[in-house]
Amino acid sequence: MARNEPTHGTDGAAGAGESAGRAPGRRKAVRYAVPVAVAGIAAASIGIGTALASSGDPDLPKISAQDLIAKMAKSDTQQLSGTVKVTTDLGLPSLPAGLSLGDAPGGKAGHGSAGKGKGEGDGADASPQAKLTELASGTHTLRVAADGPDKQRLSIVERAAEYSLIRNGDQVWAYDSKSNTVHHSTAPKDAKGHKEAPEELRGASPQDLAKKTLAAVDDSTSVTVDGTAKVAGRDAYQLVIKPKQGETTVGAVRIAVDAKNGVPLKFTLAPKGGGKAVVEAAFTKVDFAKPAADTFAFTPPKGAKVTEDKDAKGGEGGKSGKGGHDDRKKGMDESGLSGMNVIGKSWTSIAEFKAPGGVGMGAGAKGGKDAGPAGALLDGLGSKVSGSFGSGHVFSTRLVNALVTDDGKVYVGAVTKDALVKAASK
Amino acid sequence: MSQAEAGAGSGAGAMARAVPAATARRTPSPLWALSLFRSEVATVFRRWRTFALLGVLAAVPVLVGVAVKMETQDGGAAGHGGGGPAFISQVTNNGLFLVFTSLAATLPFFLPMAIGVIAGDSVAGEASSGTLRYLLVAPAGRTRLLLAKFAATLTFCCAATLTVAALALAVGAVLFPLGDVTLISGVTVSFGEGLLRALAVAGAVALSLVGIAALGLFVSTLTGSGIAAMATTVGLLITAQILDQFPQLHAIQPYLFPHYWLSFADLLRAPVYWDQVLDNLGLQALYAAVFGSAAWARFTTKDITA
Numbered sequence: 060m061a062r063n064e065p066t067h068g069t070d071g072a073a074g075a076g077e078s079a080g081r082a083p084g085r086r087k088a089v090r091y092a093v094p095v096a097v098a099g100i101a102a103a104s105i106g107i108g109t110a111l112a113s114s115g116d117p118d119l120p121k122i123s124a125q126d127l128i129a130k131m132a133k134s135d136t137q138q139l140s141g142t143v144k145v146t147t148d149l150g151l152p153s154l155p156a157g158l159s160l161g162d163a164p165g166g167k168a169g170h171g172s173a174g175k176g177k178g179e180g181d182g183a184d185a186s187p188q189a190k191l192t193e194l195a196s197g198t199h200t201l202r203v204a205a206d207g208p209d210k211q212r213l214s215i216v217e218r219a220a221e222y223s224l225i226r227n228g229d230q231v232w233a234y235d236s237k238s239n240t241v242h243h244s245t246a247p248k249d250a251k252g253h254k255e256a257p258e259e260l261r262g263a264s265p266q267d268l269a270k271k272t273l274a275a276v277d278d279s280t281s282v283t284v285d286g287t288a289k290v291a292g293r294d295a296y297q298l299v300i301k302p303k304q305g306e307t308t309v310g311a312v313r314i315a316v317d318a319k320n321g322v323p324l325k326f327t328l329a330p331k332g333g334g335k336a337v338v339e340a341a342f343t344k345v346d347f348a349k350p351a352a353d354t355f356a357f358t359p360p361k362g363a364k365v366t367e368d369k370d371a372k373g374g375e376g377g378k379s380g381k382g383g384h385d386d387r388k389k390g391m392d393e394s395g396l397s398g399m400n401v402i403g404k405s406w407t408s409i410a411e412f413k414a415p416g417g418v419g420m421g422a423g424a425k426g427g428k429d430a431g432p433a434g435a436l437l438d439g440l441g442s443k444v445s446g447s448f449g450s451g452h453v454f455s456t457r458l459v460n461a462l463v464t465d466d467g468k469v470y471v472g473a474v475t476k477d478a479l480v481k482a483a484s485k
Numbered sequence: 486m487s488q489a490e491a492g493a494g495s496g497a498g499a500m501a502r503a504v505p506a507a508t509a510r511r512t513p514s515p516l517w518a519l520s521l522f523r524s525e526v527a528t529v530f531r532r533w534r535t536f537a538l539l540g541v542l543a544a545v546p547v548l549v550g551v552a553v554k555m556e557t558q559d560g561g562a563a564g565h566g567g568g569g570p571a572f573i574s575q576v577t578n579n580g581l582f583l584v585f586t587s588l589a590a591t592l593p594f595f596l597p598m599a600i601g602v603i604a605g606d607s608v609a610g611e612a613s614s615g616t617l618r619y620l621l622v623a624p625a626g627r628t629r630l631l632l633a634k635f636a637a638t639l640t641f642c643c644a645a646t647l648t649v650a651a652l653a654l655a656v657g658a659v660l661f662p663l664g665d666v667t668l669i670s671g672v673t674v675s676f677g678e679g680l681l682r683a684l685a686v687a688g689a690v691a692l693s694l695v696g697i698a699a700l701g702l703f704v705s706t707l708t709g710s711g712i713a714a715m716a717t718t719v720g721l722l723i724t725a726q727i728l729d730q731f732p733q734l735h736a737i738q739p740y741l742f743p744h745y746w747l748s749f750a751d752l753l754r755a756p757v758y759w760d761q762v763l764d765n766l767g768l769q770a771l772y773a774a775v776f777g778s779a780a781w782a783r784f785t786t787k788d789i790t791a
Contacts, residue, residue, distance in 0.1 A: 087786040094779035101771050142760075202758070214670060216758060219571035219589060219750035221669040234671035239574040241671075353672075360667035362578030 116287045117294035119318050124282045127298055127316055128273065134321030140204035140354070141291065141345035143265065147196050147338050149456045187233050187242065190215065190222050200343075204350040209246075212354055227355040234357070241359045244368030265340045269314045269323035272300060279303050279405050290315045290324040291342040302406035306478035308332070308458055309406055320347065330457050337458045402470075402482050409472035409482045444476065448483040521625050525637035529603060535641070538599040539648050545595060546587035546653035553577060554660045571750060572669075580657025581666055581676070584683045585753065587653035588646070588690050592746050593726065596645055596690070597697045601718035603641045604701025607634040608784065610711035618789055627785045631702070635777065638698045646691040650683065672755040682752055689749040693765060696742035696772035697722060703780040706787070739764070742772050 122130075193199070193215070200216040209229070215222040220237040226246065233242040276282060285299045295315040302309050308331050315325035325341035359365050399412040441452030444462065451464035453476050462470040462479040470479045529535055549570075557577045571589040575582040608631075611617040620630060657663070666679030674682075701718040708714050725741045728734055738744050745765035751758040 083786070087782075090782035090786050091779075093782055094775050097771075097774045097778055101775070142758075214754075216751075216754070219669075219747050221671075221754060223671045225671070232671070236669035236671070237574070239578070357671055358673065360578070360671065360673055361665070362575075363667070 117289055117318070119287045119294055119296065122284055122296060124284050124298065127284055127296055127321075128276075128282065130321040131269065131273070131298075131316055131323065132321075136320045136322050136347060137207045138205065138349045139322070139345060139347050140350045141202070142343045143201040143203055143340060144198065144343050145194055145201060145338075145340045146198045146336070147194065148335055149196065149337060149458055187224055187231075190224075190233070190235070204354050206350055206352075206355065210355045212350075223357075225355060225357045227357065230357075232357040232359070234360075234363070239360070239363045241363045241365040242368065243359070243365060265314070265323045265326040265342060268326040268328075268338070268340055269316075272312050272314065272326075276300060277405055279407075285313070287318070288315050288325070290317075291345045293324060293345065294318040295324050304405075304407045306474045307406040308460065308473050308475060315341075322347075328458075332457065334457070402485075403472075403474075407472065407474050407478060409470050409474060409479065411468060411470050411482070413467055413469070444480055446480045446484045448480075451483070453479065521623070521629060521633040522636050525633045526640050529607075529637050529641055530644075534606075535603065538602060539645060542591060542595055542599060542645055542649050543652045545591050546583060546649060546656050549573075549587055549590060550576075550583050550653070550656040550660050553583075571747070575667065576657070577661060579666055579679075580659075580661035580663050581654065581679050581683060583657035583661065584650050584653040585686060585750070587649050588686060588749065589747065591649050592690055592693065592749075593743070594722075596649070597694060597722050597743070598719050599645050600638065600642055600694045600697050601701050601722055602715045604638045604698045605705050605714035605716075605718040606711045607638055607702060608705040608780075609708050609714035610705075612709040612789070613711045621789060628781060631706075631781055631784050635698065635702055635780075638702065639695065642694040642698055643691045646687050646694070650687040650690075654683070668755045669750065669753050670755040674755075685752050686749045689752060689762060689765070692769055693746050693749065695769040696776075699773040699776040699780070700742070703776040703783070706780045706783040709790075740768070742768060744768070 194201075202212075202214040202216060204212045209226065211224075211226045213224045217237070220235075222236070223232075223234045225232045225234075229246045231244045231246050234240075235242075279302060281301045281303055283299050283301075285297045288295050288297050295317050298314040298316055300312040300314070310329040310331040310333070313325075313327040313329070314323050316322070317324050322345075324345065326338070327336045327341075328338040329336050399410055402409045402411055441454045441463070444451060444453050448468075449465055451462055451468075454461045454463070455476065459471065459473050460476055460479055462476070462483055464470075464483060468483070470483050472479065472482075553573065553576050570586050572582045572585040576586055608617070611620060621627065623630075625633075664676055665673050666676060666682070667673050668682075697718065700721060701714070704717045704721070705711075705714040708717075722743070725743050729738055729741050729744055745761050745768060748761035748765045751760075751762050
């Protein structure tokens with residue numbers, strides 16, 4: 060039997076019939092062009108889609124920076140639901156414990172050792188503190204929903220798992236689907252609790268980061284409106300906040316503010332050194348309609364292990380109702396980081412405190428048991444500096460620098476190394 | 486069929502068969518495609534190899550179920566501290582979660598490997614056993630034969646997924662209690678809705694395999710050796726899985742076919758998080774279009790010598 064030759068017009072495919080008369084080589088080329096064309100069209104449409112999404116800034120009436128800030132302050136949007144993407148790149152592989160990112164620079168590095176020393180957040184504990192610190196590095200997707208000051212829900216979308224934090228009235232529930240555990244606590248009813256608990260629930264949302272940044276705005280800061288942008292399909296103004304002081308490592312903070320209701324939709328913190336943003340939190344989807352009531356309903360699932368948050372444990376920094384900053388200070392006090400002192404103000408403020416154990420991380424303490432986990436970690440990373448204070452090590456990330464002197468003092472801030480040395484020399 | 490025109494100079498036997506083919510070509514009856522598809526499905530499911538693959542897949546839920554049951558006999562929970570495959574900590578509370586655990590356990594390797602074997606064998610296997618030329622004698626056309634092969638492979642995707650899911654449900658029902666289902670967002674829904682979601686998950690998993698099925702079909706048209714095609718397809722699967730692990734390659738990872746496989750878990754959130762599920766379906770459709778058309782280009786233009 061003769062070889063089976065390729066089909067000509069019999070396969071019923073579009074265009075196959077016409078190609079029957081052509082040279083086989085040419086027909087082959089035409090057929091192979093089909094998958095190439097499909098791949099090409101797909102690549103082009105992906106490219107065009109990205110280009111369209113990033114260009115086409117909306118045309119909005121001009122607004123002054125002051126008016127825009129007033130608009131943000133006046134914004135009374137209480138109801139929203141959406142998806143937030145948070146990317147943090149501090150230039151460290153991963154951080155041992157979290158920092159609440161838009162916060163005043165004080166005490167950032169200290170929290171790592173404080174949290175570690177107490178063994179917070181062991182595997183089975185679903186307490187919010189342990190979990191929210193994971194947001195301090197890498198990219199995370201959050202789903203948020205809020206209805207008024209005391210109904211919030213925040214879910215960290217993980218691979219085949221989810222961590223949900225639900226506040227409904229004075230009840231705060233945390234559910235970790237990976238370990239099937241529930242953490243329950245009660246938000247304090249006093250005014251402070253009411254003010255701070257939501258803050259914790261939305262610690263990484265663009266709103267919260269924007270609020271903290273605006274609180275730091277003073278005469279050492281330039282605030283301008285820099286054009287418009289489209290965020291999550293909504294028109295927004297770009298507010299740019301630039302520190303005027305030369306010593307800070309913060310380059311600029313950009314906040315995209317919804318043109319209609321003044322809600323911050325995107326927050327970007329760029330380091331002075333340039334490169335990728337250190338922190339970027341942006342809504343990828345947002346809806347200002349009232350979320351369904353059952354969004355905030357939670358009953359512990361059958362079979363889940365429930366841990367109750369007790370006030371007696373309060374010293375451990377496990378109180379859900381408290382803001383992260385308070386916890387941090389408290390934690391430091393207890394693990395011996397006493398006497399925190401803030402030098403300077405606004406962007407160039409530097410936190411000064413004594414290292415854990417009262418012994419520095421200099422060469423002398425390297426082998427000693429007092430160096431602690433943080434000491435061991437930092438020792439390999441630091442570069443040596445000296446000044447009128449003696450000598451010490453400077454540890455840098457893309458945003459935060461820390462100086463640990465050999466006599467056990469720690470200076471931390473979002474400032475340059477020189478500024479740290481200057482502060483230590485005083 | 487194809488030889489009706491090209492085979493003008495072929496043997497008398499081929500000519501005799503080509504006579505009804507010519508009429509069938511002019512009035513392509515839909516039944517023709519259907520019967521071709523039926524015979525392809527029968528070819529796939531009559532093989533012992535297929536039953537062995539399904540047997541391996543069926544063993545996974547049984548093993549997982551029995552292991553979890555034995556480990557938790559003393560009342561403890563499986564997967565302490567969130568270790569182990571996804572959803573395993575929930576299995577003791579609800580047998581339905583064995584479906585999700587088993588699918589999560591088989592999706593990275595067992596399921597796609599089985600698909601790779603079937604898809605890689607589909608054309609190359611016929612070629613190496615010398616039956617491809619006889620298939621082409623049937624008056625259906627190479628395109629339709631290829632479509633029937635692809636459809637039969639997709640049928641196997643569904644069968645394999647359903648085997649895992651159904652057996653997991655049965656084992657889960659026997660070993661563990663069934664009841665209201667706690668979704669991973671912490672929301673509890675009725676068992677009926679849980680079953681519905683399980684069905685949706687099984688559908689998402691089956692559709693996740695379309696990409697590798699198309700890839701396997703393309704590889705299968707490249708070679709005349711069934712074993713080589715299977716090995717290449719499974720090799721590509723492993724390569725893609727490894728590439729998907731490196732954070733440095735994040736730029737290309739969204740285009741690797743296994744990248745969104747675990748997104749089926751997003752169907753268990755409340756509300757359902759569609760983004761990655763849809764990304765996954767789009768990616769599988771893209772693979773099906775690119776490699777399906779590549780397989781068509783190759784298969785309809787190559788000389789069949791075996």
